[in-house]
Amino acid sequence: MARAKKPKLAVWKFASCDGCQLSLLDCEDELLAVAANVDIAHFPEATRAVIAGPYDLSLVEGSITTPDDAERIHKIRRRSKRLITIGACATAGGIQALRNFARIDDYINYVYARPEYIDTLAKSTPIHDHVWVDFELRGCPIDRFQLVEVINAFLNERRPNIPRYSQCVECKRSGAVCVMVSRGTLCLGPVTQAGCGNLCPPLGRGCYGCFGPMEAPNTMSLAGWFREKDTSADAVRDLFRTFNAGAAPFRKESEAHEQR
Amino acid sequence: MSNAKTRTIKVDALARVEGEGALDLRIRDGVVTELKFRIYEPPRFFEAFLRGRMYSEAPDITARICGICPIAYMLGASQAMEQALGVAVTGTLRDLRRLIYCGEWIESHVLHAAMLHAPDFLGMQDAFELAKVHPEVVNSALELKKLGNHILEVVGGRAIHPVNLKVGGFYRAPATAKVRALIAPLRRGITQGAELGRLFGSFSFPDYEDDYTFVCLKHPDEYAIHEGRVVSNRRLDIPIDDYLVHFQEDHIRHSTALHGTTRKGEPYMVGPLARYAMNYEQLTPIARALASELGLGPVVRNPFKSILVRMVETVLACEEALRLAESYTEPAAGAVAITPRAGVGHGLTEAPRGICYHRYRLDDEGRILDARIMPPTSQNQPQIEADLRGVVQANLNLSNDELQWRCEQTIRNYDPCISCSTHFLKLNVVRE
Structure with missing residues (x-):
């Protein structure tokens, strides 16, 4: 389809590991096709070239952890027609949101010899806490096929086909044996959003929640099952408290098992 | 130009690196008076929340x-x-670890060399511009990078943040047929890696050398990747447990990455040039043939030629992965059994960009009491600054735009992973 003008794509980074934007460069088979259909206007990890905004589509990776970043995201939102957050950091605060359960001064003092040089916020927060987000793509990291689907959908002004059901649905469809039923392995599959490609159960490992909470998850019921299997409160807390610890359903469940 | 009064160069974002950094440069009467490679990637406090x-x-x-x-x-x-x-992972499980690490070297080295670094030598903004002129080069690089990622998927279950690795080994060792299926693509990978290396060998390289302190792992039986002792070209030879006795990190105002130096406070270099110089004798046959074809001696002191050494190491990683894939048979168990106990442990491996060191202390239940992690880029940061000072001083005749680009290229020589070191480049040059 010939376009009069190519849409402008921008990629922005906040606190993150770079893995989700790397997923775009990891679309080895699709990368040059995507690049041919958009103008890459801002993508520092891949190019020195910068085209001024406004942008048709902004992909935002990372969470907000500094006063400067809390300002910067508003500037990006103002220049972006559509803004999509990619990955657990941008959609839930990421692993760095573990600070939200602690005192930030303790953290700074523990890691840095000169705390006075560090300017950071007490909490790591997702992008939707700060600006309107048009779509959230989950995962730690995101799945590159889902990324291509979302970019494709937005450039063609249709809804992305990204399921919100649980990882269990994906697992059952693949024909894998349930690790929790057959082996008693703790698994977050029943409350985690599908989309990873059902990676862990076929390896004999329980889902560890990379894709964050599904739509309306019953975490309390699942945690009850874990406790019945003689799992300690600390272990249940930690299971819900990883890369998506800041996502409300996981946060609340982990706090329910906090022993003070 | 060398007698210019005050010249100001400002780069707001270092491109083609992973993470967020900036450069402040002040030149007075042709002398660099201030140079700061600033890392302002927000801190994420891993050691604290572990x-x-x-x-x-x-x-x-x-x-x-x-x-x-x-x-x-x-x-x-x-x-x-x-x-x-108190457990050891040996035999086939150790081989699988070396195999997946080879995958990471291939994926990371090809991404950096072909997609991020090569455009500098061609005066291009990015690999997309390169793809318009030489699509076959970029396609070949993408195919090779994909092979690296594919190894990660076969052994680790996922290319980014694999799911199949654990303390003691793997959740499930991959089936024999799946690993053997890597053999044909790896044979092709060796050829593709060497072709890309020869192509990059035709670039013109800025004339710059330094007498670096090279620090890396060395292993008696192989080109060290994930096991060995720490050695240097200054006669250091220590077990990994003693790493913090000889190397330290300082907290500098302009960086959220700690600055690694030797105990004497001197900069040192980790990464491909260090490994190549210290382990040259252990290069695999085709990698060694490529090195000699590219005119690289046993030691490379021109940091701009790191792109060539990365391709030599890419070929090496393909050859090693091939050897491991050919000899692989699925083991009976994917992991060794573990019983928690109190203790202290050190882990040190060669990330594609250099030494990555971990130390943990555990209580008797196996919970982490304290953690220490030294990523490669924070160790290289003082050396990057030293290189920048040298490169700027040697290139004062360049225009501001050219000098800025050369500085960026100098930083990219190190394939800096700023996300790792905290932890983007913003260049502010003031010429007075």
Whole structure:
């Protein structure tokens, strides 16, 4: 389809590991096709070239952890027609949101010899806490096929086909044996959003929640099952408290098992 | 130009690196008076929130320090835990670890060399511009990079943040047929890697050398990747447990990455040039033939030629992966059994950009009491600054735009992973 003008794509980074934007460069088979259909206007990890905004589509990776970043995201939102957050950091605060359960001064003092040089916020927060987000793509990291689907959908002004059901649905469809039923392995599959490609159960490992909470998850019921299997409160807390610890359903469940 | 009064160069974002950094440069009467390679990637406090977590969680959590080199973190953490817990991962499981690490070297080296670094030598903004002129080069590089990622998927279950690695080995060892299926693509990979190396060999390289202190792993039987002793070209030869006795990190105002130096406060270099110089005799046959074809001696002191050494190491990683894939048979168990106990463990491996060090102390339940992680880029940061000073001083005749680009290229020589070191480049040059 010939376009009069190519849409402008921008990629922005906040606190993150770079893995989700790397997923775009990891679309080895699709990368040059995507690049041919958009103008890459801002993508520092891949190019020195910068085209001024406004942008048709902004992909935002990372969470907000500094006063400067809390300002910067508003500037990006103002220049972006559509803004999509990619990955657990941008959609839930990421692993760095573990600070939200602690005192930030303790953290700074523990890691840095000169705390006075560090300017950071007490909490790591997702992008939707700060600006309107048009779509959230989950995962730690995101799945590159889902990324291509979302970019494709937005450039063609249709809804992305990204399921919100649980990882269990994906697992059952693949024909894998349930690790929790057959082996008693703790698994977050029943409350985690599908989309990873059902990676862990076929390896004999329980889902560890990379894709964050599904739509309306019953975490309390699942945690009850874990406790019945003689799992300690600390272990249940930690299971819900990883890369998506800041996502409300996981946060609340982990706090329910906090022993003070 | 060399007698210019005040010249100001300002770069707001270092491109084609992973993470957020900036450069401040002040030149007065042709002399560099101030130079700061600033890292302002926001701190994420991994060492702090690892405290209280189970030993078994460290590989998956620390993987999230870096999406480009998760294996370096997963294996560094796993091996540190194994030392603390008194278990050893040997035989086929050790081979599988070396195989997946080869995958990470291929994926990371090709991404950096072809997609991020090569455009500098061609005066291009990015690999997309290169793809318009030489699509076959970019397609070949993408295919090779994909092979690296494919190894990660076959052994690790996922290319970014693999799911199949754990303390003690793997959740499930891959089926024999799946690993053997890597053999044909790896044979092709060796040829593609060498072709890309020869192509990059035709670039013109800025004339710059330094007498670096090279620090890396060395192993008696192989080109060290994930096991060995720490050695240097200054006669250092120590077990990994003594790493913090000889190297330190300082907290500098302009950086959220700590600055690694030797105990004497001197900069040192980790990464491909260091490994190549110290382990040259252990290069695999085709990698060694490529090095000599490219005119590289046993030691490379021109940091701009790191792109060539990365391709030599890419070929080496393909040859090693091929050897391991050919001899692979699925083991009976994917992991060794672990019983938690109190202890201290060190893990040190060669991330694609250099040494990545971990140390953990565990309580008797296996919970982490304290954690220490030294990523490669924070160790290289003082050396990057030293290189920048040298390169700027040697190139004062360049225009501001040219000088800025040369500085960026100098930083990219190190394939800096700023996300790792905290932890983008913003260049502010003032010429007075």
